[in-house]
Amino acid sequence: MAYYAAGELRLEADPEAARLLLDRSLELAEQVDARFVFGIAGLSAATMHARSGSVPRALDLYEQLVDHWQRAGVWTQQWTTLRTLVELLADVGQDRAGATLLGAIAATTTAAPVFGADARRLGETTRRPRPSLGETAFEAERRRGAALGDEGAVALAMRTLRRLTADAEVAPPRPAPR
DSSP: OOOHHHHHHHHTTOOHHHHHHHHHHHHHHHHHHHHHHHHHHHHHHHHHHHHHHHHHHHHHHHHHHHHHHHHHTHHHHHHHHHHHHHHHHHHHHHHHHHHHHHHHHHHHHHSSSOHHHHHHHHHHHHHSSSHOOOOHHHHHHHHHHHHHHHHHHHHHHHHHHHHHHHHSOOOOOOOOOO
8 A cells, every 4th residue: 555655645746656656556556465456556557557658558457447346346447547537548549438438437327426637538428429529429429338337347348448459559649638
C-alpha cells in the first residue's frame, strides 16, 4: 500500500518514478495476495500507461483489472475501471465500444457518483467518439450500452480488451481533441 500511495502522489509530477513505484506495488500485492491493493495500484498504473502511450501494457492491465473486479464483485471499482477504459478505447480508435460503454456507465445504479477531475475527464471522453461515429450512431450505441446492464458491460469490455490484446499491433494512440 505504501508503494501505491507513493506512486499515486507522483503521477503528475514524476510519471517515471510513479511507474516504478506502482509496478513495485503490483509485484508485492501479487506476492502477498493483497487483492484490493492490486486492483487500485493496477488502475493507477493502467491509466498512467494509457495516458503515456504504453498501449499494450495498459490493455494488459485493463484486462486483468476488469476480470479482477468482476471476480471480486466490487462494482464501485469496476465502474471506475470501465470509465477510465473508455478513455483508452477512444485513444486507440475503438469509438463504437467506447460509446456503448458510456451508455452503460450512464445507466448503471451500482457506480459511485463521479465528481471533480473524474467528472471532467468523463465529460471530455463522452465528446470524443461523436465526430467519428456521427450523432445518430453515437446515440444508438449509448442506448445499446444502457440496455446491457452491469454484467453485459463487463462482457463487452472483456471481449474488446481480448480482441485488442490479441492483435499483434495496436493502433497508435490518437491525440485527444482540444
